[in-house]
Amino acid sequence: MVDNSPLPLKRRILRSIVRAANSGGPGSAIARTLLARSKFSSGIFGSYADGAAFELPPVHSGRTSRVVPPRVTGMPKRVVTSEMAPTVPFVFQNARVSGNSSVIATPEGAFTPQVYFDQRHRLFATPEEVYQVMTVDRRIVTRQKYHQTVDKGICVFGSGATNWYHWTMETVPRAELAQQLPSEYDDYPLLVPESCVAGSTFEELLEPFIAGRKIVRIPDHKTTLVNQLVVIEPPSFVPCHVRNTDWPTPDDHYQDAQFFRDFRRKILNHFDVGPKDTPKRLFLARPAPKTNTNRSYNQEELISIARKYGFHILYPETRSLKEQLEFFQGAEIVVGASGAAWTNMLFGNPGTKGLIWCLNVYDQVCVFSNLSEVSDVSIYHLFIEPDQHLLNSDEAFRATYKVSPEVFEEHLKQLVTPSFCPPATGLSVPTARHETVQ
Numbered sequence: 001m002v003d004n005s006p007l008p009l010k011r012r013i014l015r016s017i018v019r020a021a022n023s024g025g026p027g028s029a030i031a032r033t034l035l036a037r038s039k040f041s042s043g044i045f046g047s048y049a050d051g052a053a054f055e056l057p058p059v060h061s062g063r064t065s066r067v068v069p070p071r072v073t074g075m076p077k078r079v080v081t082s083e084m085a086p087t088v089p090f091v092f093q094n095a096r097v098s099g100n101s102s103v104i105a106t107p108e109g110a111f112t113p114q115v116y117f118d119q120r121h122r123l124f125a126t127p128e129e130v131y132q133v134m135t136v137d138r139r140i141v142t143r144q145k146y147h148q149t150v151d152k153g154i155c156v157f158g159s160g161a162t163n164w165y166h167w168t169m170e171t172v173p174r175a176e177l178a179q180q181l182p183s184e185y186d187d188y189p190l191l192v193p194e195s196c197v198a199g200s201t202f203e204e205l206l207e208p209f210i211a212g213r214k215i216v217r218i219p220d221h222k223t224t225l226v227n228q229l230v231v232i233e234p235p236s237f238v239p240c241h242v243r244n245t246d247w248p249t250p251d252d253h254y255q256d257a258q259f260f261r262d263f264r265r266k267i268l269n270h271f272d273v274g275p276k277d278t279p280k281r282l283f284l285a286r287p288a289p290k291t292n293t294n295r296s297y298n299q300e301e302l303i304s305i306a307r308k309y310g311f312h313i314l315y316p317e318t319r320s321l322k323e324q325l326e327f328f329q330g331a332e333i334v335v336g337a338s339g340a341a342w343t344n345m346l347f348g349n350p351g352t353k354g355l356i357w358c359l360n361v362y363d364q365v366c367v368f369s370n371l372s373e374v375s376d377v378s379i380y381h382l383f384i385e386p387d388q389h390l391l392n393s394d395e396a397f398r399a400t401y402k403v404s405p406e407v408f409e410e411h412l413k414q415l416v417t418p419s420f421c422p423p424a425t426g427l428s429v430p431t432a433r434h435e436t437v438q
Helices: 008-023 027-035 114-118 166-180 200-211 257-270 298-310 321-330 338-347 367-373 393-398 406-415
Strands: 040-047 064-067 076-084 090-097 103-106 109-113 132-136 139-143 148-155 190-193 213-219 225-230 281-284 312-314 333-337 351-359 377-382 436-437
Touching: 008 027, 027 040, 040 114, 064 367, 109 114, 109 139, 132 257, 132 333, 132 351, 148 166, 148 213, 148 298, 166 200, 166 257, 166 338, 190 225, 200 257, 257 338, 257 367, 281 298, 298 312, 298 406, 333 338, 333 406, 338 351, 338 367, 351 367, 351 406, 367 377
Parallel strands: 040 109, 148 190, 148 225, 190 213, 281 312, 281 333, 333 351, 351 377
Antiparallel strands: 040 139, 064 076, 076 436, 090 103, 090 225, 103 109, 132 139
């Protein structure tokens, strides 16, 4: 877990109180009283299974995870497979939650998805100061304060939920799986981060899976107390945060590709997406930053090159969800910098080719390459050296870089060549999971 404690002096005082409360000595009762009056609690740290009051019958059978590591142009597609356990919903009581975190805090402690708990030495869920404070002698200390109370609900939130990729691939699927809950949970509303239901494309994407349930908004960065909370872990996972000097690998991911093929079809059918006269070649661009320069690169220089090859410059944020779906359905080639807009390759047509450039520290991150296993598109990566040394994903998110115009144009030439196609065979690197080369 991450130490998001207050000022150092307060941290030292709080640590001393917690240790006294857990000591069983003469002052432990007084320390526990001080802790309670300060609105803090000390408990265990565990997985959802450790903290849930009880479990419900599975809502999704176990299937095979199919993860696709990134590949560069000219290399074959690799698929790493592993078996996924059935999806079992957890019911928490008196749960304190925040819309943009997967940590569930209860009077007994703080609990995370199993994958975060198993890899706690490397991965951590979104840090939230609103309730997660520090660890003391293997105990987790959390704030008991909360902003509002909700009687009951189903978790449709989590780490990264306000990011388009995590919303699409990890958050909305919870609402789809909630339709398989026992009938006594039919009146449970969906608990959704308030920023995701503010008339945006996020809210539109949720529409096909609401199934008559009410929507209850919860703050993104304040705590809500939920008396009865149902939590369903999603059928895919990409870590939001990895500890310093470490970076995700294919073994940190999982994805039920068959689930997402059905998920994809339901969305396209709901929005009645059919053939349109849209551009066949897309360059995914970002609006010019006003004050935020996160991941800035020589975009305008690359746009001028792309235009020579007939690419339409698309700013996805300026389009409705249906328009975005139609653009990706009609595209034959998509290029652009790594970013959440690439999630829409989930809706690309089989045979669509993509070129995504990203920092070289992400050469084993399967965020967008995984989509090729769902929609049968071909996604290639161009790895770029950042302008500065990077320690973690937060620094990578702010990093600047430059793509070589000559290298970019050479890749475009390959992609637009009608005879270009991915090779059928090649070398693979053995992993702990089963791996095939296609």
